[in-house]
Amino acid sequence: MFTYNISGINLEHAGVRYVAERIADRNGVVHNNERTYGDVQIILQGATRLSLVPEIIVSxxxxxxxxxxxxxxxxxVILAVNGKRIYRxxxxxxxxxxNEKKHKKVxxxxxxxxxDLLFSFVLKPLFD
Structure with a gap:
């Protein structure tokens, strides 16, 4: 099956960046303790996780x-696609x-x- 880049975006890995995530609520209860793709983490006082993650840019x-x-x-620099943080x-x-499927809103x-800027577009095939 032939697939084609219908969004028109080319991406590349351009190094790493730090991401800080709050993983505990005010009472110190940890809500999110999952591992990220980069998997280099520092936990700060049990409430914030500082992760070193890949930086993906539009090339x-x-x-x-x-x-x-x-x-x-x-x-x-791509931060999220359809609400999903991309560093995961x-x-x-x-x-x-x-590029999931044509006519999908992204x-x-x-x-x-x-x-931080939010863009939205509809995937349209180049060849129909």
Whole structure:
């Protein structure tokens, strides 16, 4: 079966970044103790986990693609796809989320120049 990048986004692994997550409530009860993909973690006073995770950036955008029309740009750091924080997934799994099926609405949260921006677009096949 032939698959094609219908979002128009090319991604690449561009090093690592730190992510801080609150894992306990005000009473000190841990809610989230699962391991992340990067699996390098520091637990701070049992309430916050600091993880070293892969940084995934947009390395290219196909002109006229849904992602290009929505406003994504090369160099954008991908933070989440459809509400799922991407550092929990491998690069190929992220690409699958971005190209799952035609006519699906996709929401992508990116960091650009220290600002978080949310973009949404509908996957449209290049060849029909």
């Amino acid at each position: 290219g955008i196909r002109q006229g693609s849904p992602a290009h029309s929505a406003g994504l740009q090369e160099g954008d 997934y491998k690069l190929q799994e992220i690409m699958t989320m971005l 929401k992508v949260l990116v960091e650009r120049y220290n600002n």
